[in-house]
Amino acid sequence: MAKDEFKEFKLVGTRPDRPDGLDKVTGRARYGADISAPGMLWAAVLRSPHAHARIVKIDTSKAEALTGVKAVITRADFPTGLTGEDWNLQENTMAGERALYDGHAVAAVAATSKLRAEEAVRLIEVEYEVLPHVIDVDDAIKPDAPVIREGAADATVPEGMPPNVVRYMEFGRGDVEAGFAEADLVMEKTYKTEATHQGYIEPHACMGQLGADGKGEMWVCTQGQWFIRKMCTAVLGLETAQLRVTPSEIGGGFGGKTTIFMEPLSLALSKKAGGKPVKLVMSRSDVLRATGPTASASMDVKIGMKKDGTITGARAEFRMQGGAFPGSPVDMALYCAFAPYKLTNVEHVGYDVLANRPKCAAYRAPGSPMGAFAVESLLDEMCRELDVDPLDMRLKNAVREGDTASYGPKYGSIGLVETLEATKAHPNLSIPLGPNQGRGIAAGYWFNHNGETSVSMAISEDGTAQVSVGTPDIGGSRASIALMTAETLGIPYEDVRVNVVETGALGVNEPTHGSRATFASGKAAVIAAGHAITEMCKRAANEWGIDPEAVEWVDGAAQPAGDNAGKFPPMSIAEIAGKMGSTGGPISGHHESVPEGVGASFGCHVVDVEVDPETGRTTILRYLVVQDAGRAIHPAYVEGQYQGGAAQGIGWALNEAYIYGDDGRLQNTVFLDYRVPVASDLPMIDTVIVEVPNPGHPYGVRGVGETGITPPLPAIANAIQEATGARLCELPMSPPKVLAAIKAKGG
Amino acid sequence: MSKVHVTTSVNGDEVEFLADPRETLLDCLRDHIGLTGSKEGCGTGDCGACSVTLDGTLVCSCLVLGVEADGKRVETIEGMADGAELHPLQRKFIEHAALQCGFCTPGILVAAKKLLETNPNPTEEEVRYWLAGNLCRCTGYDKIIRAVMDAAAELRQEAA
Known part of the structure; x- marks a missing residue:
């Protein structure tokens, strides 16, 4: 059963040392907080102590007067007029009229040292008018619950729904009632799961720099540098291509680092401080209070089963809160709930509900664990019965x-x-x-998940290969992509270097999320290597004076495909690469797509x-x-x-x-x-x-x-x-x- | 707050820096000496990512003030390998795929090294309890425990 038994591949299925292993066992690997720059300032963020409060007044004068403080920002420093998810991201980055959850950012400071920035934050005076709040999803869905935001519901929500329902869905097929009627046993139960946090050990960290000309750079721990670029520029009203984002090594993400939380603050502070780089590192308590946990859920499941175990009908009604913004994974939870089972009668109903909690983020298989908890628990009880x-x-x-x-x-x-x-x-x-x-x-x-994927592969002068990917390596994807590239090229694993590159180096890539890095970047790398192989076969064919179609690639070398093609000794990748300058220039392969399959x-x-x-x-x-x-x-x-x-x-x-x-x-x-x-x-x-x-x-x-x-x-x-x-x-x-x-x- | 002059030894080298009395040893290592291998995962001594030894005692450097290091010996992840030669624990971590994101790895290696100096032949349970103060969110600890046990076996063989 173990993969190692596959014999058809030389490298795929083996267990070599990961390419980034040495850096990571010696402390050399550089994560989000491990970089500094000349003239760098440190940032600190003031957060709301209330779950729900109107921000009556913010007085930053004392903080601004403190020696060493170079910039203080509030929501007033952000552009206005954003809509949809861009507005949600901006509102979550820095509270506007109201603080929507305990830990919601209300102001930020950049100063010459971390301690000075923290002192300055304590000098900011905020006058709050505390409002009623709601935390539990079953409370939040009540018709008389405190309203988190008027007008947040989208077009899916029918008239007359409670005010905190912002998305509604129902789908299915067959006739569940008929299915239940057919069953020998019908059971129905309600299940609840609380929010949990991804709990990556590395807190969010970044260093941002933004000039008055709208050009900026960012170093950040993220699962997706292009997502950071798109979201930061949207929140700050910048042109997307003017921000260059370099991903650091990432100390865990599990979905929680596919979005922004405080990254735009470092850019906005930098701009206000005259373009000096600004480093912003969250504390653990900031991470837990103000970055995306998963949703909490309340779920009703009803299943009908025959005596022999055949499921005749299934119904799920899930209510999930994902914080003060739309976006709980109730849809995904419903998609996955009954996914293992062949059903003719099935019905799903879902409510996405707002509550006074931090904006939820993806967490490993978002929604699926909650749905499985409900469905797989009930199925087990029915099997016992x-x-x-x-x-x-x-x-x-x-x-x-x-x-x-x-x-x-x-x-x-x-x-x-x-x-x-x-x-x-x-x-x-x-x-x-x-x-x-x-x-x-x-x-x-x-x-x-597939997602936008762009990969470049280049053959070096000595026949080794470099692969540029846009998906940060969280759990060994450099190793898997190097294995597949080496297998395809027919060269040793050690001859391939996989680099996770910045936004300026490739087309748009979605993050390392949706279990996609080895699938999508890996597939693109294999296709890119195929392009390079085609080119190398062509170079060999030119030298031999035969048709490129008559050349095949075997074990890292071009060779005539059969005796009719001509009799030439194989030409190795190193040989072809060594003379690339005189045979047509650099040899590379590139692939970009939203990979199918x-x-x-x-x-x-x-x-x-x-x-x-x-x-x-x-x-x-x-x-x-x-x-x-x-x-x-x-x-x-x-x-x-x-x-x-x-x-x-x-x-x-x-x-x-x-x-x-x-x-x-x-x-x-x-x-x-x-x-x-x-x-x-x-x-x-x-x-x-x-x-x-x-x-x-x-x-x-x-x-x-x-x-x-x-x-x-x-x-x-x-x-x-x-x-x-x-x-x-x-x-x-x-x-x-x-x-x-x-x-x-x-x- | 006026800064304090601190003289200490880090990985065998004499080091001097000026510390704000409120700064942790971790801050001083990372921000004043440029040794960023020790990580801050919590700042409250719960995650162990900042583990170093201070005069041979395993500590969370986020719970020690920088000024407390004066006149003491600090050993960090950066001093674990002998030049280009990795410590057996470092080798075994790579070999067993005992790291995924690698952020907790420096602290775990420092803590595990201290364990093997204290107890060269630990049981699985002893390894698990010794490392209970070092959080890893990626691996489920399985491969970490195996790597530590394997390194312990190799070190015992070397010693024999």
């Missing part, structure tokens, strides 16, 4: 190639059945369990837990991730994605949550209180890489980055029920909640 094996039930209903997905389109090649069968065959499933222990199973789904990825997780009946504490005893990778280019980094996704899902299931006080302030703004899993919380995480190659990618790649966070939430809930008999329908399943659930069932 009907005494059907949960894996057999999933196999019975599993979607296959050619089936219509619950959300509409027809599936191409997918590997759900293979994934479930590999799960069933795994030895972990036959390990006996002891008292207070339980085993839980759940499936999950995520897409593979995305490959979605299904996964299945099995978790064994032990629950302490005295305290309600859940311990993860063992954990198994089985997921379809299409083909694992660098299996170690595919395993890493599986393990990392599972760990984040475990944190979400058991411990992580945004906790608000009655005053609407976030209570857990440091890692001590927002506790992510630590090494002693987890066991080894077993992985099985299933490989059902994606025909849409030259090496069969599917996106693997995100699916892994989806099944842990329900898998752990299912395991806790088996261990305790208690069913948890609300996250996190922290000890007090588990204990209460055990007590409630009389345990």
Whole structure:
């Protein structure tokens, strides 16, 4: 099963050292906060202490009078007249008339030192008129809830909906009521998940410089330098091409670094300070209070099932708040909720709701974990009720190639059945369990995004190759792209250098998001290498005086294609490259597109837990991730994605949550209180890489980055029920909640 | 606030800098000495990305004031390799793919090195508890634990 067994490739499927490994184990790699420049100023941001408040007056005079302060900005320093998402981004970067959540920026300072900037921020006087606030999604959707923003609803929202509903959707097919009527068992339950944060260890950081001429530069930790460029220039009213954005190494993102939060502030401060570079680094508490967590959700699910496990009808109604702006991933949650199952009768309803919380951002498979928590939990309960094996039930209903997905389109090649069968065959499933222990199973789904992709590849004078990509390397994509390029060119892995480049070097690239870097940049690199191969065959053909069509590329060299083409010894890439100057100039390949042929990825997780009946504490005893990778280019980094996704899902299931006080302030703004899993919380995480190659990618790649966070939430809930008999329908399943659930069932 | 002259040893080199008494050792390393390998992930001693040793004691440099380093020995990630030769832990981290984004890696390596100096033959559980103060959000710790155990085995073999 392991990828390493593939023999048809020399490099794809091997596990070489990653190209950026040395820099990252020696401390040399430069992240967002690791750069400085001559004349650099430091910035600090003043944030609202209120969840919802009118900003009556801001007095910056004392801050401006402080020695060393070079610029103070408020919303008055930003252009007006923006609309749509540009306005949302601007409003989130710096509050206008009202502060919309605890931590919303209201002013910023640039000064000669970090400490001086922080002192100056404390001298800014803001007069607030505190307004009523709303935090919980079920409260926010009430007709009489405090209104976050008039007129924020889009055209999808029917007349008469509560004021904080800003997007509404319903879709499906068949007749769910008929489906329920056909069932032997119909169950309906409500589930809730709290917001969690991506929790990347590197806080947002940037250094921006902007002159009076509208030309600027930025160094920033981001998943997507072109997104930073587009959003910063939109918020500041600049021409897009005048800002050059260089991505630093990135200390984790998980979706949270695909957008802007404070980056325009450094540019606006720089401009006001006469074009001096301005460095802005968030604190952890800024990150938790003011950068995108995921949405919180309240979800009703109703499913009908026959005695043999066949699903006859399914309905989901999801309500999600994504903060004070539209954009919760309720749509994606609904698309993924029933995606593993072949359904004729299915109905989805979704509400995107505003609340006084920070603007949500993407978080690994946005929406999918919440939907899976609801659906996979209910399916598990129904299997228990009907005494059907949960894996057999999933196999019975599993979607296959050619089936219509619950959300509409027809599936191409997918590997759900293979994934479930590999799960069933795994030895972990036959390990006996002891008292207070339980085993839980759940499936999950995520897409593979394509997006704008531009890659350039150039052959060097010695026959080595450089690849310029626009997708920052978060988890080893330099390695996977180098492997595919080297495989295609027929040269050693070490002869390829993959560079993540700035916005001036390529056409527009979407970020490293949507599980796309190895798929999209990888595919483009392979096509670009193909162009270079065509050119090198042409150069050899010219020298040999034969038709270029009669030359083929084998093992890193041009050679005549068969005896009829002529008898010439192979001409190596180094030989061809060495004389490029006299044979037509530089040899390169380029490809840009929105690559077709995305490959979605299904996964299945099995978790064994032990629950302490005295305290309600859940311990993860063992954990198994089985997921379809299409083909694992660098299996170690595919395993890493599986393990990392599972760990984040475990944190979400058991411990992580945004906790608000009655005053609407976030209570857990440091890692001590927002506790992510630590090494002693987890066991080894077993992985099985299933490989059902994606025909849409030259090496069969599917996106693997995100699916892994989806099944842990329900898998752990299912395991806790088996261990305790208690069913948890609300996250996190922290000890007090588990204990209460055990007590409630009389345990 | 007037600055304080600090003389210290960092990775064996004598270093002097002027520190504001409010500045952390981490700030001083990063902003005054230019050693940016130690990272700030939280500033509250919860994430361990800023781990260094101070006179041989493993500390979060975000919880130590720069002025406290006066007259002491500081060891950071930048001093871990012996010239061009990586410490076995550094090699094993690359070999086991024990890093993804790499941001927590310097702190984990510094902490793991101290563990292996203290306990050359740790169990998996001991490694997990020792590193419980070093957050990694990418890997789920699996490959990190394996890399540390493997490095420990290699170091024991070298010592034997």
